[in-house]
Amino acid sequence: MTMTKRTSRPIISRRRFLQACACTVAAGALGATGYVVANAPLPPPYPESSVFQTPVAGIPTPGAPILLVTNPGAQPSFGAYLGAILRAEGFVAFRMARLDAINPALLAQFPLVLLTVGPLTAEASDLFRAYVLNGGHLIAFRPDPRLADLMGVRALGGDVTDGMLAVADHLLAQGITTQALQVHTPMAQYELAGAEAVAWIARRDSSRTSYPAVTLMRAKKGIAALWAFDLPRNIALIRQGNPAAANQERDGMEGVRTVDLFVDWIDLDRIDIPQADEQQRLLANMIHALAGEAPLPRLWHLPAGASAVLVATGDAHGLLASHIATALELVSRYDGALSIYYAPPPMSNRSRTLRRVRWLAEELPVAGAVFTDDAGYPTPKDVARWRERGHGFGLHPYVEQGVGKGYHEYWNTFIKLGYGPAEPTVRTHRVLWSGWVETARVQAQYGLRMSLDHYHSGPLMRRADGRWVHGYLTGSGLPMPFVDEQGNLLRVYQQHTHIVDEHLMRVFDTGYEMGVDVNEAIAIACRQIDAAVEQYPSALGLQCHIDPFAFGGEKAEAASVWFDRVLDHAASRGVMIVSAEQWLAFTEMRDQAEMRNLMWNESEGVLMFEAVISAESQRAPALLLPLEHRRRILRQVTIDSVLASAEQKRVGGVAYGAVALAAGRRQVRAYYR
Ligand SMILES: [Zn+2]
Structure with a gap:
């Protein structure tokens, strides 16, 4: 459009005119007088006090058949997390109450009561005893010794540490893997005194002990079931790794990353089993059987019609819009969506301001041609167009200088480049990680509600005999909220990234990767998708970096073949291909x-x-x-x-x-x- 045409024919609409005025003002402000203001750092949008969630399970649900009794006397208390587990398993019709709020009339309203770990007074234990003898069903986790006889066991004193759970040949253990599963919490030693064993405690070499791990006892009109350990806390320990390993470099790959929490923690012979999911599914079997007279409805873990889900993501480091568009185009062929985690190229405040001004100027009908930014970095307009098509464009913070500092800088840069508001999902550069959940706490302050930082990568995945293993590093194919050391739920979901390009192939030549050829890398990814479809309902996180598309040559070729073939296999097996934002929206809605x-x-x-x-x-x-x-x-x-x-x-x-x-x-x- 030239100046002559514009003056001769007024083609600018009112809306466009107002936009242009706004842009002129903004550009002027940024470019001339507002430089300092534009670069003043903004604080995190949410205060530190808001990072915890109030358990939604606390809402009283009329007609709910299940009561979850939490015991604040336990230190730590993972009662709220048990509520999150019930929801993850799709049981939403339950109510929560604290131990000090229960009475016989309340208990009698529920055919099934779950009682978390912790000491009981004589009075409280009598309450539960009367409830069971009158026909109630009770599932208790490592209960007070006062309840041992009701449970049909004798407490022997002492614990098994570093033990495992091996299911027995029992109706309630149907559909659960017969391989022993890891238990990171102490398991109380009991002997059977009338109860049936649903599962046994096993040693690290999988040999069975004579101590039951899960039992079932018919007591007069009711049923009492026992777990010899704190199941919810164990689920958290499997998923989030070893708290004692926090902030330590342990896997020999430079940088303290999420995977360091799993060194000497996960049994690599069992990584192909989602160990946390299988244990909570054993609980789900039990809940189904003990829910009372009525059939118990629940929700499927995944969207209707999906046999599994692929959560497609791609980290991108200072790349151009054209490289990102190539990857988005690939995913669109399969009706899928992709989340880009973008780290803008390093730039000074001055050059960032100038770039922003140029982008704003491009919006102007006249000045656009003069100011066009030819560097090719994604403009806010590119990002808006991608988002309209269902893709995500989110933060990829560098945190080498500290997690708080890194998130602060990258969030500010992102907003000031005009890419905001930031997507609610995130992956940290190099998946560097602080504390057990410190990084998640910081993420919550920036409104980030799903983290894809737990990541299958590095030398840990190689066994002593040289064989590489694949599967479920966090013991899970499903998202769950993070929980802190005291048992408080965070407003951030943990979504594991199971399939990682840079781990399988030579994407960046770090020397830590498997480095297999593209066909082998395709085969490994497809096997994992098959396991999710056939055996374990899963949302598999997938990482396909955008960088190789910029490298060109063999790297670009390998990346596009690998990504295309994996997506093709997923689509052919009825696997839904979604962005992390779409997956978060579904997860929150289901929860x-x-x-x-x-x-x-x-x-x-x-x-x-x-x-x-x-x-x-x-x-x-x-x-x-x-x-x-x-x-x-x-x-x-x-x-x-x-x-x-x-x-x-x-x-x-x-x-x-x-x-x-x-x-x-x-x-x-x-x-x-
Ligand atoms: Zn990165």
Whole structure:
């Protein structure tokens, strides 16, 4: 557009004119007088006090069949985390209460009560005893010795440390791996005195001891089940690594990273099993069996119709928009979306201001041609266009100078370049990590609600015999909120990155990678996707760096072949390819789902309840209804009186009918005959 044409024909719209005025003012302010103001650092948007979440499970849910009793007498107390585990397993119809708030009338409202670790007074233990003898079902984690006889065990005193859990040949252990699973908390030594063993304590070499790890006892009209250890705390220790290893360099690869927390912690012979997920699924089997007279509905871990999820991400270091566009284009071919974690090229305050001014000037109808930024770095307009297409463009902070400082600098630069607001998901450069959850605490202050820093990479993954292992470093295929050492839940989800390009192939030639060729790297990634589809419901984090697309030559060729073939395999197996932001939106929506007013008509065989799903994610969750219930079979399901089609799914030892659930308030009826 030339000056002559503009003066002869007024083609500028009112909206465009106002935009241009705003830009002129902004550009003038930045360029002339506002230079100092534009570079004044902004504080984190959320105060330090806001990093913890109030357990959403505390909301009383009418008709909930499960009561979770937390015991503040335990130090630390992982009761809130047990609530997060129930939600992760899709049990949303439960209520939480502190031990000091319970009474016989409250307990009697719930067919199933879960009791977390901690000491009990004689009075409290009598309460639970009476509850069970009158027909209640109690699951207690390492309970006070006063309850041992009710549980059908005798406490022998002493603990097994560094033990394992090995399931017995028991109905409740169906669908759970028969390989022994790691337990990082002390396990109390009991002997059976009337109870059945559901699982045994095993030693590190997998040999079984005579001590039960999980038991079941019929006590008069009720049932009492025991776990010999603090299961929720163990899940956290498996997922987040060894707290005693925090801030230590342990794997021989320079830099204190997330993976250092897992050295001498994860048993590499078991990395192919999601050990934390399998243990919570054993609990889920038990909850299903003990939930009472009515069938217990729950939510599928993944979006309806997905057999697994691939959370696609790519770190990008000072790269150009064209390189990023190449990777986005690849993912778009499979109807997928990609999260870019972008570190802008190093620049002074002055050059950042000038770049911002140029970008703003480009918006002007006249000056645009003069000021066009030809460096090719992503402009705010590029970023807005990518986001419109469903991709993410988020922070990739360098924290070599400290986590607080690094996040502060990178967040400020990101905002001041006009890329804001920052996406709510993040990966730290080199996955450097502070404390057990210190980095997550800082992330929460910047409104970052999902971290992809736990990362399968480095020499730890190589066994002493030279063989490389693959799988679930954090023992999990599913996101869960981080929990601190005291048991407080953080407002940040941990999402493991399972499949990492720079670990498999020579992307950066660090000398720490496996360095296999592209075909072998494709095969490893596809095997992991197959395991998620066939065995363990998972959202697999995937890293495909954008840098090789800028390197060109063989590196670019390898990256594009690897990425394309892995995406192609995922799509062919019904795996949903999503950005981390889309995955976070689904995860938060599923975590806030409610099931209210559960009612079971025993004579008619009809289960009725209201499901409430917020409309914040485009991907529908799936409702799971047990296919069998006490010799009755699920015949049909209606949602708002409309017949719904159900797909069969097995979770742990239980077969379910899965039904997609659209957002809103839905009346669900499940008919059993
Ligand atoms: Zn990086």
